[in-house]
Amino acid sequence: MPKPTLVDVGREAGVSAITVSRALRSPEKVSEALRAKVEIAVKKLGYVPNQSASTLASNKSSSIVVMVPSISNNVFTDVLGGISDALHGSRFNMQIGYTNYDSQEEERILRSFLNPTPSGVIISGLEQTDETRQMLENAGVPVVQIMDISPKPIDMIVGFSHDQAAETATQHLIDSGYKNIGFIGAQMDPRSLKRLAGFKKAIKDNGELREQCIAVTNEPSNVRLGATLLDKLTSQFPECDAVFCNNDDLSVGVLFECQRRGIKVPEELGICGFNDLGISSETVPSITSVTTPLREIGRLAGVMVIGEEGAPSTPIVDLSYTISARESTKRT
Amino acid sequence: MPKPTLVDVGREAGVSAITVSRALRSPEKVSEALRAKVEIAVKKLGYVPNQSASTLASNKSSSIVVMVPSISNNVFTDVLGGISDALHGSRFNMQIGYTNYDSQEEERILRSFLNPTPSGVIISGLEQTDETRQMLENAGVPVVQIMDISPKPIDMIVGFSHDQAAETATQHLIDSGYKNIGFIGAQMDPRSLKRLAGFKKAIKDNGELREQCIAVTNEPSNVRLGATLLDKLTSQFPECDAVFCNNDDLSVGVLFECQRRGIKVPEELGICGFNDLGISSETVPSITSVTTPLREIGRLAGVMVIGEEGAPSTPIVDLSYTISARESTKRT
DNA sequence: TTGCAAAATGATTGCGCAATCATTTATGAT
DNA sequence: ATCATAAATGATTGCGCAATCATTTTGCAA
Structure with a gap:
């Protein structure tokens, strides 16, 4: 049997396809009884949404774009782990771009990643080019800058000084x-x-x-x-x-x-x-x-960018740091 | 101005949209003159293909799915770096799945990543479940197993013993x-x-x-x-x-x-x-x-999975290893 | 020159979904 | 009971592309 579509689920649940779509992506807009019926039909048929069709129709993807300078630097693998934790179980997936510490490259990659518009952007540092900031503002999606702190983020920021x-x-x-x-x-x-x-x-x-x-x-x-x-x-x-x-x-x-x-x-x-x-x-x-709270920076950025409950109420989060004093500075 | 589509490029070049599509994705099927005209029009309009539409129409994505056990293990960040190198500049992108060393989880993730069908799969190790192997064979895409070596790979393999x-x-x-x-x-x-x-x-x-x-x-x-x-x-x-x-x-x-x-x-x-x-x-x-040649394993796997020139002629590549003898075993 | 296969190009269609607008049903104030 | 309003649901349409099949052009042997 071919993969079930919204139409199949709708037939199974005795409603129209578009109602199924609504039940799945904005459940607060349909009645409780309907939501339950749809849920059963989805389970029964093993329905999985087609991301491409959704993206094409809405011109908005379910990706969270993450821009980091490097893949091999453990600092960023820790941060990515935190983001991955936050996104796990949500309907969002991570799209990673490596800028190689180059603002121009960052701009280039981001431009290609902004089409179709992603659901959110997490980007390292404050030093975006003017064009990059412009693109991000025009995109109209949540943007979380990470790793640094500033009173004037593009949108939101989580990091430390x-x-x-x-x-x-x-x-x-x-x-x-x-x-x-x-x-x-x-x-x-x-x-x-x-x-x-x-x-x-x-x-x-x-x-x-x-x-x-x-x-x-x-x-x-x-x-x-x-x-x-x-x-x-x-x-x-x-x-x-x-x-x-x-x-x-x-x-x-x-x-x-x-x-x-x-x-x-x-x-x-x-x-x-x-x-x-x-x-x-x-x-x-x-x-x-x-x-430094690398993993927590990633996790919070993830939560903030998808607007999940548990997100901080302020757009600026300073996670601070601690000095772990050890033997290498213990002069007696 | 809105984003240009194949139709716009076709109008600019004086040909039909589908011809532009062909000129871009299978240039060997169109005449040289046409290919050149299309290229100019693409450059002029700044045309960028819409992945979602392409994926939806063909039911095949331009992703290379990469399954690794862990993100935090440096072994795999090295391998991922190699794959990233190989894919850089191609029309393929990397979609990463973390199995957390669990075959069942691997099967679950891979199932979701196989819809729509990706352009290829790179997967760590030989220990896939029967269902996973079945899925991979049915998918009809290039599969490269990495990190280990075996005379009977699912499709191709690059690693060492x-x-x-x-x-x-x-x-x-x-x-x-x-x-x-x-x-x-x-x-x-x-x-x-x-x-x-x-x-x-x-x-x-x-x-x-x-x-x-x-x-x-x-x-x-x-x-x-x-x-x-x-x-x-x-x-x-x-x-x-x-x-x-x-x-x-x-x-x-x-x-x-x-x-x-x-x-x-x-x-x-x-x-x-x-x-x-x-x-x-x-x-x-x-x-x-x-x-161990971790980065090279990744790079070769990438080249093999997209069938780029420079790929080895055999489906089984044993990259071997060397013992780097250092002071910790130098008993005089 | 004719004929015919192969190469090159074009027209139509549908992938699965969500935006938009239309319609029906429920709610509640008077 | 009546109407106004909001809430819930449905019908139609098009997103941009490639599969499929149709048509035109080219190459070349007889």
Whole structure:
């Protein structure tokens, strides 16, 4: 037997096809008795809606478009997991676009994803091109920006302040007694630059900021790069006694390089990472990191974009962060 | 102006709509002059095909369905990256399903993804239910199984032998002089069980296999679990002088636990991991691992499923593996 | 040149659904 | 009881494309 259509379900339930359609997609508009009849008929026939037909007729798809910079960065796989959780069981599916940290590419991909109009958009960061913002506003769908925080989102936003997180983390290093703190960063996207700004602020508030305490690169982050950048940092800033790293890949790489070079952590060098991706708590010594609510950001963004109950009442959600102080900054 | 349709392009090019359709999706069936005219008109109007309409009319979507067990396991993010590379620039897009290591869930998801019929399916492993295999055969689309190898794939397959890889790795430990080798495993999916079988074979071929040399769990793998399982292993198998780990999370966790307990690696304990996920080469000491061509598996699967030029001529592709011998097994 | 197969192009139709507008039925105020 | 209004349900139509079949043009052997 061929796949049942709305007409088949309608015949089974003794109503018209369009009524079945309504019973399924806006149940509050039909009577309770009808809704029940339709439900039984749907179950009996094993009816599954045809997304393409629905999309074609309404010019609106059931996809939630998710734009992230990279698939291989664990930060975003955590976020995607949260979104996936939120969408699970709903009638929405996820359409993922990888921008490769490029606003122009983001615009290009988003343009193709906006036809037909999706049911919602989740997009990383605040740095969309003017055209992208324009497109999103014109689309007339819910938009949730994630990973950062701003008083003026395109529509909704859920994230935390990277400036503040980095400032707090740097202050933790200062409070731990470190005097010459360096910054190591890779993949310097806008959020990383904010972390650098927060770092600088904390340093300036407690003394003098010297340019040589910063070692960054635009290469994608990985563990080895942590070692490379530590080399760079210690050669240009020999008195360095602590480093704040852009992310956990780098902090782990720094720790390993210290082990290779016989630098004692935390006595001779304090280390703090960012995002607390799971390995930081396991290394020997364990590494202090900024714990960020990645999965929860994804989950909330998902809930907000589909307007499910349980969604926050405000369009701006700051989920904050915590400093997980561990052995790598525990100077006794 | 509204979005241009095939009719608009046809008017612009002075031909009928259906001819434009043909010029775009099977250019070999139209004359060269026509193809050129259509191309110009498409560019001029900025025509973008409407996927929904195409899918509805043909009952066939332009999606490549990809079924993987988990999103958070880096093994699969690497594979997905490879598939993404292969599909980039083609007219196909990726639709990802997460089975959570459950064949029934896989069957359920795949059933929903098979309507409308996708252009191809990439699916992890060999352990599909009978119903799943049946569905895939009936669908009449290219199917590529990945991550494992078998002489009798559903359609095509690209991967490597987990038995052999584990056997070779275990033999490497034996050849390095270790006498009492243990096995540590988490997330014991079918491929992990094959690795265990390969391990057992190597041990038996060189002496006696004792049950207490195996410590496994079905929990999802993570670094901490490596430590937990090492504890279990050393308590039930105190004479253990080397461990082969199911994957790199565990081997890294084992190394860290050794550092905590003051066990010297590689002298007192040799360690070998699996998949070589990037951190193994960076730890101190660096950890021996089985390097597997994850990204290439994904890329080839993508090329094979869309039948692009450059695809292998045989439906069975064994990409093999290499043992990356590092400090963690270098007993002098 | 003629004839005929093959190649190229066109006309019609329907995929399954939801937007729109039309109609019927229920509700409630007077 | 009457009417106005709202709620519930139905009929028609078109979204943009490709399958199918029909027609025209081309190539080329005899």
